[in-house]
Structure formats: structure tokens, C-alpha cells
């Protein structure tokens with residue numbers, strides 16, 4: 001397994017947000033994590049990235065225990081996140097945002113990486129000098145994904161990449177995620193858009209109030225009545 | 239040191255003084271970060287807590303110097319001859335004024351380039367705009383923050399030497415009002431914007447000087463604080479502060 005999360009407990013003050021979450025992602029997979037608002041999806045990703053401390057439990061990445069590794073060193077280990085809300089640096093240009101993505105990398109030449117980013121996102125190429133804060137939501141999402149790839153991660157975790165985007169742009173973003181996966185990057189995808197998330201993934205986890213309620217291959221979950229009722233807005237009796 | 243120096247010796251003396259001042263000031267900044275800021279950062283994200291801690295640390299240092307050197311104004315040795323080079327109207331252009339202006343311009347250009355183009359500079363800006371996102375980019379923000387303090391200390395050391403050379407007095411609390419005015423200049427220009435702070439500093443200096451000649455010199459500080467209050471009321475993002483205002487949301 002590339003990433004293994006074992007019995008993760010995380011608190012905000014006295015409130016237990018994660019009550020023993022276990023999940024795993026194998027190299028080459030797309031795994032989706034779905035769940036209602038407040039289920040704890042973002043908390044899972046933030047904890048894996050080292051932004052939140054664990055109360056108990058373990059996180060292993062490439063067979064190495066990273067539970068207590070400082071967040072900034074997890075990037076160098078090959079673990080990247082495109083966070084909820086995209087996290088574009090508003091006062092930096094598109095180029096500078098991309099350069100930030102490669103901050104932790106030792107190799108100096110980024111020419112190949114820029115080329116790859118602009119091949120995936122031709123739109124960004126036209127806006128190299130534009131300030132991140134003035135990009136549209138869709139453009140920001142593209143920049144956030146391109147920036148994460150600058151670190152050449154083995155695993156990219158994305159937190160609701162389709163949030164707030166028009167349907168056409170949503171499809172485009174999911175196509176890009178598929179393309180990134182084709183090129184060899186493993187993906188852990190958090191989504192409210194369960195239909196897309198389950199169609200595109202190999203496997204999926206359903207998170208309910210801080211616990212994994214269900215896990216299975218994505219096709220099975222897509223056909224599961226209770227999942228269809230809760231997350232796809234399909235009446236199970238109909 | 240025996241009196242003012244000239245030529246190559248003067249340059250050597252100035253550089254030596256600058257190095258000593260930068261060293262002392264950077265060391266102080268480093269210790270301050272460890273003692274007065276880092277422990278707070280571990281516990282809270284409140285910017286207000288940091289500000290209060292900064293003011294407290296400032297009073298502490300002032301009182302230590304008051305105990306050691308007393309509360310009176312002390313003379314600062316003359317380092318350079320203050321030769322009048324030429325006049326502009328009734329204004330004297332003296333060697334020490336030229337030195338201050340040139341040194342300030344060189345420092346601003348160097349700092350602007352450093353923050354704008356170096357890797358650490360990008361780390362500093364990223365940490366200022368969004369610290370959690372900086373971590374997700376692989377930035378060691380604890381290290382960036384302490385290096386930023388040291389950088390600030392180095393700049394403050396040079397500024398102190400220039401101030402001493404120009405005014406030739408010092409006092410246990412001489413930096414306090416300067417610090418508040420630097421803050422006013424930064425607010426005026428837009429917190430988090432280096433070029434804004436430069437413009438804000440110039441603007442504040444001009445407003446103070448012209449205001450003093452209209453209302454009298456005793457109103458100088460009042461004018462500076464009226465400016466601070468007005469900026470906070472009318473345009474809290476400052477003259478060039480748009481970018482950071484967005485990132486705060």
C-alpha cells in the first residue's frame with residue numbers, strides 16, 4: 001500500500017471529529033472519499049498532510065511511519081494536497097504559484113515541469129503573469145492542481161475540486177484528474193459530487209460522522225441503494 | 239574612536255559600525271522571536287496576541303536599557319564630518335543626509351529584490367499570505383518566520399546606525415516612537431506590501447514635515463497618528479494593500 005491510515009482519531013478541542021478512521025490507497029489507484037457535510041473528509045486530508053495533530057492512530061506512507069513527521073516534510077516524501085478552497089496565493093502570479101509547488105524540491109530546473117503544467121492546462125499558459133487572486137474559480141482550481149503536480153508527488157489528495165464550478169468546468173476538472181492518473185499519479189479524491197467521484201474511482205470509502213460507514217469498489221457503491229439514496233439523490237424505492 | 243573620520247577610514251568605520259549594529263539587532267530579533275512570538279504561535283493564531291506580546295517585549299527592552307543607562311538623552315559620537323555640499327533653496331544638502339538617503343535607497347532595492355526573487359523571499363510571501371498553504375508547499379514556516387525576524391533585525395541595525403549618525407543622540411526609548419511610525423507607514427502603504435511600506439514611509443515623512451511647518455513642530459507626532467487613524471478608518475487595506483486583504487478572507 002502507498003498510503004495506510006490506521007484507526008485515526010482527531011479532536012478539535014473536546015470534539016472528536018474522527019473516531020477511528022482506517023483507509024488505504026494502493027499505488028496507481030483512484031480512491032474516492034465521499035460523505036455528507038461535516039462527516040470529516042477535510043479533517044482526514046488535513047491530518048494526512050500534517051496540518052492537524054492526531055490524538056491516536058497511525059499514518060504510513062511508502063511503508064514509512066509519517067504520523068509525527070512535520071507537515072512540510074511530507075511534501076518531499078511525495079504526498080501533496082489540493083486543499084478545499086484551492087489555496088492559491090492571491091498576491092503571487094501564476095508562475096510564482098507554480099514555483100511554490102516546487103519549493104521543497106532540490107532539482108533546480110523546472111522547465112520540464114512548467115511545460116507539463118501548461119500542456120495539461122493551456123489556459124494557464126496565457127495567464128502566466130496574472131495575479132492568483134484575480135483568476136476565476138475554475139482557473140484557480142486548475143492552478144491549484146498544476147501547482148500540486150510541480151512537486152512531482154506519488155499521491156495527490158484533492159479536497160472537493162469540483163466545488164463551486166459550472167457543470168462544464170466540473171467535467172473538465174474530472175477529465176484532468178483522469179489524465180493525471182493516466183500519467184502515473186495515484187489520487188485520493190474527496191468529493192460531494194458522489195456521482196462523478198464514484199464513476200471515476202476504482203474504490204471508495206463512505207464517511208459518516210467521523211467513521212468509515214462503507215467501503216467497496218466504486219461500481220458496487222454506485223449500485224448500492226443506501227448510497228444512492230444518501231449521496232446521489234436517488235430514491236431507493238424508485 | 240577619535241572624532242570624525244574621512245575617506246577610506248570613514249567607509250571602514252561605517253561598515254564596522256553597521257556590522258556591529260546589524261549583529262546586535264539581528265540577535266535581539268532572533269531571541270525575541272523565540273521568547274515572545276513562537277510560544278504564542280503554538281497556542282493561538284490571533285494576530286492581536288502577537289501585537290500585544292510585541293508591545294510588552296518592547297517595554298521590557300526599554301526598561302532594561304533605562305536601568306543600565308538611565309533615562310536621559312545620551313550623546314552619540316560623531317562618526318563623519320557634516321560638510322555642506324550645496325544648497326537647494328534654503329535647504330542644506332550635507333554629507334550625512336546624502337549618506338542616509340543613498341543607504342536607504344540601496345537597502346530598499348536589495349530587500350525588494352530579495353523578497354521578490356529569492357527562494358526564501360517566496361517562502362516569506364507564501365507564509366504571510368497563507369501559512370497553512372505554505373506548509374502544504376513544503377515550506378518550513380517556523381524557519382521562515384525566524385529568518386524573517388533576523389532579516390528585519392539586520393535592516394533595523396542599519397537604520398539605527400543611520401539615525402544615530404544623523405541625529406547624534408540616543409535614549410533608552412528612542413526606538414519606540416520610530417517603531418510606531420514605521421507601523422503607521424506600513425499601514426499607510428498596506429501591511430504585507432514592501433513597496434507600499436516604502437511609499438507609506440515617504441508619504442508619512444512628507445505629511446509630518448509639511449504639517450509641522452503649518453501647525454508647528456510640536457504637532458508632528460499628532461499628525462502622524464491622525465494619519466494612522468484616518469487610514470484605518472477610510473482605507474484599512476492601505477494604499478497598495480489590495481492583495482493581502484483578499485487573502486485574509
Ligand SMILES: Nc1ncnc2c1ncn2[C@@H]1O[C@H](COP(=O)(O)OP(=O)(O)OP(=O)(O)O)[C@@H](O)[C@H]1O
Pocket residue numbers: 012015017035036037038039040041042043044084192
Ligand atoms: N477548525 C475547527 N474547529 C472546530 N471544529 C471543526 C473545525 N474544523 C472542522 N470541525 C468540525 O469537524 C467536523 C468535520 O469537519 P470537516 O471539515 O472535516 O468535514 P467535511 O466532511 O470536510 O465537510 P464538508 O463536506 O462540509 O467540507 C465537523 O463537525 C466540523 O464542525
Ligand SMILES: [Mg+2]
Pocket residue numbers: 041042043084159
Ligand atoms: Mg470539507
